[in-house]
Amino acid sequence: MNMKRRVFLKGTLASGMVAVAVGAGLLSPRQVLAAWPKSAFEAKSVNDAMNGIYGTDLAPASGDIQLDAPDIAENGAVVPVKVTATMANVESITIISEKNQTPLIASFNLGATAQGFISTRIKMGQTSNVIAVVKAGGKVYSTRKEVKVTIGGCGG
Amino acid sequence: MSKSSIKIRAKVKGNECEVKALIQHPMETGLRKDKKTGQVIPAHFIQEVNCQHNGKDVVNALWGTAISTNPYVSFIITGAKKGDTITMSWVDNTGGKDSSEAKVS
Numbered sequence: 001m002n003m004k005r006r007v008f009l010k011g012t013l014a015s016g017m018v019a020v021a022v023g024a025g026l027l028s029p030r031q032v033l034a035a036w037p038k039s040a041f042e043a044k045s046v047n048d049a050m051n052g053i054y055g056t057d058l059a060p061a062s063g064d065i066q067l068d069a070p071d072i073a074e075n076g077a078v079v080p081v082k083v084t085a086t087m088a089n090v091e092s093i094t095i096i097s098e099k100n101q102t103p104l105i106a107s108f109n110l111g112a113t114a115q116g117f118i119s120t121r122i123k124m125g126q127t128s129n130v131i132a133v134v135k136a137g138g139k140v141y142s143t144r145k146e147v148k149v150t151i152g153g154c155g156g
Numbered sequence: 157m158s159k160s161s162i163k164i165r166a167k168v169k170g171n172e173c174e175v176k177a178l179i180q181h182p183m184e185t186g187l188r189k190d191k192k193t194g195q196v197i198p199a200h201f202i203q204e205v206n207c208q209h210n211g212k213d214v215v216n217a218l219w220g221t222a223i224s225t226n227p228y229v230s231f232i233i234t235g236a237k238k239g240d241t242i243t244m245s246w247v248d249n250t251g252g253k254d255s256s257e258a259k260v261s
Contacts (some may be wrong), residue, residue, distance in 0.1 A: 036204060
């Protein structure tokens with residue numbers, strides 16, 4: 001019991017120190033971004049998730065993003081999703097499922113030699129829009145597609 | 157040699173190289189209950205995946221709980237040649253981690 005208390009105290013102390021370091025400008029924004037954005041991943045709404053990742057919830061629809069996902073997913077625990085962005089200078093691709101308990105699924109930061117393409121498998125709690133958000137040349141774009149889910153895959 | 161949790165395939169097609177990876181991980185959301193005990197199974201999921209091509213970062217992924225169990229990911233990089241090294245590593249929310257490398261074919 002005491003051991004756990006120690007660990008807990010250490011944890012709170014460490015996170016407190018990170019906050020101080022950020023406040024004092026010891027950490028550059030780049031390093032801060034590299035840390036896992038807890039608030040964005042725990043956000044309950046699409047707008048909060050978008051703000052957490054990109055600092056804006058405005059993402060105009062773009063025809064240059066192709067989002068491949070099934071029309072009907074029989075098993076919400078494994079929904080294949082493929083995002084192809086054909087615009088220049090794609091910096092990152094983010095995948096959001098609108099009605100998941102926490103909508104933000106994943107965000108991929110792409111280096112200079114990586115193409116605007118990501119393919120992965122996601123979990124969906126229920127029928128919902130899947131949103132692909134692409135940041136390219138400093139601007140944020142999105143496209144969406146509805147996926148019908150027969151059996152939810154988030155448990156609970 | 158213990159078996160890595162990451163399987164990587166990287167294949168060159170013209171100027172592009174498709175990297176595919178399968179990672180073995182439970183990806184528990186923290187919402188599921190154990191059917192026998194009724195206890196909530198604590199969240200256990202990968203938060204960060206990093207991929208390097210010849211030591212240079214190409215893709216850095218931040219994941220939440222909604223990536224499927226035993227995650228699959230693929231992406232395309234340019235400028236890779238046969239014999240180049242692709243390294244991939246992950247870190248999960250409990251501090252677990254693993255890494256693996258493969259040669260481009």
